[in-house]
Amino acid sequence: MSRWEPNTRERLVRAALDLFSEQGYDATTVSQIAERAGGLTKMTFFRYFSDKREVLFAGQDVHLRLLCDAIATAPDTATPLQTVTAGLDAITGTFTDERRDIAARLPAVIAESSELRERGAFKRAGLADAMRQALTTRGVPELTADLAAELGTRALYRAVQRWVDPANQQTLTDLARQALDELRTAAAALD
Amino acid sequence: MSRWEPNTRERLVRAALDLFSEQGYDATTVSQIAERAGGLTKMTFFRYFSDKREVLFAGQDVHLRLLCDAIATAPDTATPLQTVTAGLDAITGTFTDERRDIAARLPAVIAESSELRERGAFKRAGLADAMRQALTTRGVPELTADLAAELGTRALYRAVQRWVDPANQQTLTDLARQALDELRTAAAALD
Numbered sequence: 348m349s350r351w352e353p354n355t356r357e358r359l360v361r362a363a364l365d366l367f368s369e370q371g372y373d374a375t376t377v378s379q380i381a382e383r384a385g386g387l388t389k390m391t392f393f394r395y396f397s398d399k400r401e402v403l404f405a406g407q408d409v410h411l412r413l414l415c416d417a418i419a420t421a422p423d424t425a426t427p428l429q430t431v432t433a434g435l436d437a438i439t440g441t442f443t444d445e446r447r448d449i450a451a452r453l454p455a456v457i458a459e460s461s462e463l464r465e466r467g468a469f470k471r472a473g474l475a476d477a478m479r480q481a482l483t484t485r486g487v488p489e490l491t492a493d494l495a496a497e498l499g500t501r502a503l504y505r506a507v508q509r510w511v512d513p514a515n516q517q518t519l520t521d522l523a524r525q526a527l528d529e530l531r532t533a534a535a536a537l538d
Numbered sequence: 539m540s541r542w543e544p545n546t547r548e549r550l551v552r553a554a555l556d557l558f559s560e561q562g563y564d565a566t567t568v569s570q571i572a573e574r575a576g577g578l579t580k581m582t583f584f585r586y587f588s589d590k591r592e593v594l595f596a597g598q599d600v601h602l603r604l605l606c607d608a609i610a611t612a613p614d615t616a617t618p619l620q621t622v623t624a625g626l627d628a629i630t631g632t633f634t635d636e637r638r639d640i641a642a643r644l645p646a647v648i649a650e651s652s653e654l655r656e657r658g659a660f661k662r663a664g665l666a667d668a669m670r671q672a673l674t675t676r677g678v679p680e681l682t683a684d685l686a687a688e689l690g691t692r693a694l695y696r697a698v699q700r701w702v703d704p705a706n707q708q709t710l711t712d713l714a715r716q717a718l719d720e721l722r723t724a725a726a727a728l729d
Binding site: 427428466490498501530536 | 617618619652655656657659660662663681682684685686688689692720721722724725726727728729
């Protein structure tokens with residue numbers, strides 16, 4: 348199999364998921380992942396991912412860019428949560444059905460390794476932070492931006508959780524919008 | 539200086555903070571930290587901390603126990619946020635003034651290292667998760683517990699940020715209660 352095959356990145360992700368599931372994250376080397384992905388080398392792996400953990404989390408930079416662009420260009424009249432919705436729509440629109448089985452397998456694999464859990468928590472914080480900053484850039488007050496970004500991040504994670512359920516028939520975009528509504532209602536009722 | 543001196547743990551934390559500030563986290567070894575803490579050995583370090591990162595974050599287990607006990611024993615009539623307040627009171631009561639200068643130095647040092655930032659994000663998530671679980675154990679519905687725990691965690695972090703300001707005259711307990719009130723008001727107003 349040529350190393351220039353177009354879906355190299357995805358093959359590496361799938362190979363990593365397989366190996367982490369079979370033998371654990373710690374016991375898996377980057378060379379093994381590359382080999383399993385179709386006889387690739389470690390060097391090829393590092394062209395796509397900065398380290399072994401990143402293979403399960405890469406691509407966030409693209410999401411953050413889409414998110415921030417959508418938030419920046421939302422109508423001036425949009426409320427903070429309407430703005431967050433525009434940002435989430437931009438991200439969720441990129442989740443194709445082919446990614447669903449990868450997304451479905453991630454939680455179990457991540458839960459097994461403290462290194463992966465840490466990287467996961469870091470990525471989540473990065474998403475919330477980018478959303479918060481994009482909102483404050485629009486002039487949303489700091490505390491409101493903080494909370495709106497937190498609800499937006501939670502909405503996305505809750506939506507993905509539902510989306511990977513084989514019984515689910517809705518798009519990720521619809522699920523994220525619903526989740527944000529639920530979170531907003533619950534936040535308003537807190538006492 | 540004897541390795542049995544009572545404040546070994548604190549000396550190790552201060553030595554680590556000094557060295558991370560002076561030469562960076564990556565360039566600092568556990569042996570250097572132990573040596574700087576008064577001629578201790580690497581072995582002594584590892585009696586207190588599981589790894590180099592942990593030196594800046596240890597002690598969370600004690601906080602989580604206090605938090606969960608306080609939440610579990612709050613009056614049956616307490617609302618979710620009143621319960622969170624009881625939990626925060628239990629934690630904030632343990633922050634002595636001697637810890638203030640350590641707490642004041644942490645953010646700048648943590649910001650400089652991605653490994654420390656990751657561990658920090660992980661600890662924060664652990665706190666929120668413990669709070670959420672303690673609330674659901676009391677029968678608080680999942681989504682409400684989630685958000686109440688998030689506000690509680692944010693309140694604590696915001697309060698510590700204010701507490702370490704040399705101009706601040708309030709106790710951490712008061713600051714955390716105020717921060718929680720502010721967050722609650724902002725959450726209720728989200729649109």
